[in-house]
Amino acid sequence: MKKNSILTRHNTTGWLFASPGFGLMLLFIVIPFILAIAFSLTNQRLMSPNAAEFVGLENYTNMLDVGILVVDPEIDASGNILVDKNGDNKYPRLRKFTRNNPDYPNVQGMKEWFSFSWGEQKVAIMASDLVFMKALVNTLTFVAFVAPIQGALALILALLINQPLRGIQIFRSIYFMPVVVSIVVVSLLWRFIYDGQNGLLNSVLNTLTFGHFKAVDWLGNQDTALGSIMAMSIWQAVGFHMIIWLSGLQTISPTLYEAAKIEGASPWQTFRYVTWPGLRNTAVLVVIVITMQAFSLFAQIDVMTSGGPLDSTQTIVYQAVERGYGKQDISGGSAMSVVLFLLVLSISLLQRYLTREKN
Amino acid sequence: MKITKKLALTMLSASVLGSAFVSTSAFAKTDLSLWYHGAGNKVEAKVINQIVNDFNNSQDDWNVVLESFPQGSYNDSVVAAALANNLPDILDVDGPVMPNWAWAGYLRPLLIDEAKIADFLPGVKGYWDGKLYSIGLWDSAVAMMTRRSTLNEVGARIPTIDSPWTEEEFNDVLKKLKATGKYDYPLDLGMAESGEWFPYAFSPFLQSFGGDLIDRSTYKTAEGTLNGPEAIAFGEWWQSLFVNGYAPGNSQDPADHETGLLEGKYAMQWYGNWAALKNLNKFGDDALFLPAPDFGHGPKIGAASWQFGVSSASKHPQGASDFIEFALQDKYLAAFSDSIGVIPPTQSAAALTKNYRQGGALAVFYALSKAQALVRPVTPGYIVEAKVFEKALADIADGADVADTLDSAADEINADIEKNRGYSR
Numbered sequence: 001m002k003k004n005s006i007l008t009r010h011n012t013t014g015w016l017f018a019s020p021g022f023g024l025m026l027l028f029i030v031i032p033f034i035l036a037i038a039f040s041l042t043n044q045r046l047m048s049p050n051a052a053e054f055v056g057l058e059n060y061t062n063m064l065d066v067g068i069l070v071v072d073p074e075i076d077a078s079g080n081i082l083v084d085k086n087g088d089n090k091y092p093r094l095r096k097f098t099r100n101n102p103d104y105p106n107v108q109g110m111k112e113w114f115s116f117s118w119g120e121q122k123v124a125i126m127a128s129d130l131v132f133m134k135a136l137v138n139t140l141t142f143v144a145f146v147a148p149i150q151g152a153l154a155l156i157l158a159l160l161i162n163q164p165l166r167g168i169q170i171f172r173s174i175y176f177m178p179v180v181v182s183i184v185v186v187s188l189l190w191r192f193i194y195d196g197q198n199g200l201l202n203s204v205l206n207t208l209t210f211g212h213f214k215a216v217d218w219l220g221n222q223d224t225a226l227g228s229i230m231a232m233s234i235w236q237a238v239g240f241h242m243i244i245w246l247s248g249l250q251t252i253s254p255t256l257y258e259a260a261k262i263e264g265a266s267p268w269q270t271f272r273y274v275t276w277p278g279l280r281n282t283a284v285l286v287v288i289v290i291t292m293q294a295f296s297l298f299a300q301i302d303v304m305t306s307g308g309p310l311d312s313t314q315t316i317v318y319q320a321v322e323r324g325y326g327k328q329d330i331s332g333g334s335a336m337s338v339v340l341f342l343l344v345l346s347i348s349l350l351q352r353y354l355t356r357e358k359n
Numbered sequence: 360m361k362i363t364k365k366l367a368l369t370m371l372s373a374s375v376l377g378s379a380f381v382s383t384s385a386f387a388k389t390d391l392s393l394w395y396h397g398a399g400n401k402v403e404a405k406v407i408n409q410i411v412n413d414f415n416n417s418q419d420d421w422n423v424v425l426e427s428f429p430q431g432s433y434n435d436s437v438v439a440a441a442l443a444n445n446l447p448d449i450l451d452v453d454g455p456v457m458p459n460w461a462w463a464g465y466l467r468p469l470l471i472d473e474a475k476i477a478d479f480l481p482g483v484k485g486y487w488d489g490k491l492y493s494i495g496l497w498d499s500a501v502a503m504m505t506r507r508s509t510l511n512e513v514g515a516r517i518p519t520i521d522s523p524w525t526e527e528e529f530n531d532v533l534k535k536l537k538a539t540g541k542y543d544y545p546l547d548l549g550m551a552e553s554g555e556w557f558p559y560a561f562s563p564f565l566q567s568f569g570g571d572l573i574d575r576s577t578y579k580t581a582e583g584t585l586n587g588p589e590a591i592a593f594g595e596w597w598q599s600l601f602v603n604g605y606a607p608g609n610s611q612d613p614a615d616h617e618t619g620l621l622e623g624k625y626a627m628q629w630y631g632n633w634a635a636l637k638n639l640n641k642f643g644d645d646a647l648f649l650p651a652p653d654f655g656h657g658p659k660i661g662a663a664s665w666q667f668g669v670s671s672a673s674k675h676p677q678g679a680s681d682f683i684e685f686a687l688q689d690k691y692l693a694a695f696s697d698s699i700g701v702i703p704p705t706q707s708a709a710a711l712t713k714n715y716r717q718g719g720a721l722a723v724f725y726a727l728s729k730a731q732a733l734v735r736p737v738t739p740g741y742i743v744e745a746k747v748f749e750k751a752l753a754d755i756a757d758g759a760d761v762a763d764t765l766d767s768a769a770d771e772i773n774a775d776i777e778k779n780r781g782y783s784r
Contacts, residue, residue: 048462308757
């Protein structure tokens with residue numbers, strides 16, 4: 001066992017070689033991260049003549065506080081419930097309860113997140129930081145759609161280009177091309193593609209349906225904005241994961257495929273019992289990388305929608321930057337990054353647990 | 360060995376040359392660094408270089424060294440420099456941002472004889488906390504740009520500065536223009552431009568309705584001014600522009616914003632003096648630059664563009680102030696106006712310019728600045744107020760509930776003021 005060379009046995013040498021990398025990581029990842037945790041417990045500003053003060057968990061409670069408000073419908077003088085023109089019960093405006101109303105101290109300054117009917121009453125879930133809540137939900141939605149779709153598409157592409165055909169390199173390059181182009185440039189181009197009036201997508205759909213397709217303002221519509229950004233993000237990064245899958249595919253020994261052929265396995269059986277088990281570690285890597293990339297969604301939002309319309313594309317990272325830098329609230333932005341970190345960490349740990357070697 | 364020797368020699372000679380160069384150029388003169396936001400604009404660079412050279416040749420004490428930054432990253436550079444204790448002596452600052460930098464301790468009051476700027480337009484004088492922190496070499500103004508023939512066609516009255524459109528008149532014009540069916544939209548507000556454009560161009564509408572971003576008597580609360588009945592009336596009107604299809608919303612194509620009026624896609628455009636020349640070139644006498652409508656509390660437009668200030672880090676505030684005072688000569692004010700189309704801040708400088716002199720093609724903008732300009736709230740918290748206002752207007756345009764949105768905006772502004780201990784010193 002003592003075959004190790006002098007370099008690997010001597011600790012100092014190892015550290016010396018690792019030090020440039022470690023130093024950079026320390027400087028640009030570890031220290032800022034520790035600073036973020038520290039800032040999130042203070043009222044630190046980006047620029048201010050006031051010294052920062054320790055405020056405990058105030059930034060976190062301001063961000064995460066939710067409350068419940070139960071509202072009775074409006075009634076007229078004779079006690080009948082008023083209804084609006086759709087036949088639904090009419091309820092008083094919530095600002096009556098949430099603004100300067102000492103009778104409802106638990107929802108002061110909160111905003112309605114969503115509400116549902118409970119008998120005659122309306123139950124409103126209130127959030128003190130509505131934009132953050134929406135950003136949280138949007139980010140999770142984005143990850144939930146992008147991670148599986150992007151991973152699966154990348155695998156399909158990898159299987160397609162893993163064939164020993166003439167000119168297959170050209171296809172590899174084409175699929176990989178969007179990855180090389182800056183995401184900001186790609187986002188700008190897609191902003192034109194998605195344009196609501198004379199965008200490429202609307203024109204194409206219009207031609208394909210012989211003029212029956214009614215133009216959609218893809219990024220200006222609450223229902224389509226986040227989906228449009230998902231589609232574009234999947235397209236942009238799918239080539240990167242395709243290459244990772246491809247490298248995984250090429251580590252699988254051809255003899256296994258030959259054996260499968262001799263045994264008379266169908267293409268699906270070959271994939272299921274030879275290819276997929278051989279891609280196990282690659283799959284773990286791809287899933288974790290896609291998840292982490294998806295959580296850090298920022299550039300597309302910044303270029304294409306700025307979080308709109310009506311917060312339908314707000315994301316945590318975009319809000320963290322907007323607050324910390326745009327509104328100079330470093331402590332609020334830091335608190336948001338810490339929450340994001342905990343979220344990503346727990347999901348990564350869960351993924352590790354679910355994909356662990358069971359034997 | 361040979362190569363190293365050669366290299367060493369070159370380096371030696373270079374350093375000798377370098378030191379010789381430095382010693383001649385800085386002979387008995389003290390360097391003053393100047394940061395400017397206009398990198399990449401050649402005509403602008405020509406004017407500012409001219410001023411720097413003239414100043415350096417005009418006296419024997421100071422030598423101003425110019426460094427230009429692209430506008431997009433200028434503010435970031437200044438903030439980073441301030442955090443690293445590396446600010447220049449002289450820097451330029453966007454008017455509404457000035458109080459924030461002054462409050463944060465980046466700027467110091469100017470040492471300029473204030474009698475010299477007595478007849479400057481009010482918008483270019485950067486007063487905060489009773490002191491003059493910055494002064495602009497130009498101002499900008501916004502007008503309702505359209506064509507005489509467009510308005511005549513729908514029988515609309517041509518408003519004047521003394522008698523602008525009322526709210527009813529303005530809405531009526533929009534309705535009639537929409538009814539012609541000739542335009543994609545009657546009015547281009549410039550929604551494609553995000554950022555500072557929103558508070559600069561649209562907060563005057565709110566102020567004309569009687570609301571504001573913040574209560575200017577104390578600068579401590581937005582409650583009641585940003586979400587009071589006047590502000591809600593403004594919000595309802597703002598929303599109606601998009602609901603009625605009078606103006607393109609947030610997803611407006613930037614290319615349409617650029618050329619829509621010229622191509623006849625839009626009938627009117629609410630835009631700044633920097634775009635006025637291309638309208639004149641295209642429409643000639645038919646082009647109109649109209650004053651802001653009066654929504655009840657007088658017609659208003661924004662004021663204050665980029666201005667010069669002296670950093671608190673400067674060891675030579677007198678020299679830095681001298682440079683700024685030197686730049687305030689009419690010939691330079693006129694040169695800026697002629698090269699980049701901005702509004703000169705004095706009547707005498709305006710008289711020297713091509714477009715803003717009496718009877719000049721753009722003289723109306725000087726008059727608009729003089730008659731309607733209102734600076735954005737002069738408070739360090741403006742930076743946050745601007746962001747909050749921008750989001751509120753974008754949301755209302757997208758159909759959000761007006762009162763709730765303005766409530767949220769007022770709450771956010773108040774929370775920020777509280778977090779900053781009232782922005783007092």
